[in-house]
Amino acid sequence: MIKTYRKTATIQAEQFDGSPEMIEKYAIGVMPAMVIDQFSNPDDTKNWLEPSFRINTLEGKMRLRVGDWIATGIQGEHWAIADYVFRASYVEAD
Template identity: 55%
Template sequence: MIKTYRKVATIQAEQFDGSDEMFKKYNITPPMPLDPDYTINTLEGDMVLGVNDWIATGVDGEHWAIRDDIFKKSYMEVGNDKKIVKAVQFDSWDEEMMSTIGVYTYDYGIHLININGLQVFLSQGDWIVTYQDGSQFVIPDEDWKAKK
């Protein structure tokens, strides 16, 4: 049976530009005459990496490649340098609170519509953070506590 899951951890990512600096930093293998692909070593073995792909770094310092189009569909930048104007912890299924923060329900879960019109799963304890530019992000409680 297929179930729905959400990512609960934030990642660090840098877009690969083919520079010598990035070759050294991420131990990337350059293209060879018989193998025209860049490769990066991951926990699952070598992975093909293209210029403009993203190099993600996980919680244990591991790296993996993400194609640019997949990255843009899957991740949104968390405003590290943006000013937070409001942070609300979603700790209640109260209808009044849900309407105040723009949350609505479906049979299979709770959602929040962010500024870009994307649907994001929302679980009890998650933080809904609003930045000065009006963008909103859902940050899991454990990630929110780690930032403080």
């Protein structure tokens, strides 16, 4: 029989803004921007990706984008949550 469950633990979270302070605070790895298509015009900025960020999690490195949320669990572990998923899943605790 399938039952319904909800999480009982609370988390702390802050939205990643790409700042050097947050990069240092969470030991985030930064990869420079890359060209999407090697044959595209490098002067055409739509062909460039934003810098790629990585955060260390219990499961390994996880991609992080500006605007994503960095969650901190009950054991101090961190992971990234996409903004739309965070807003659909969490509400601020009192």
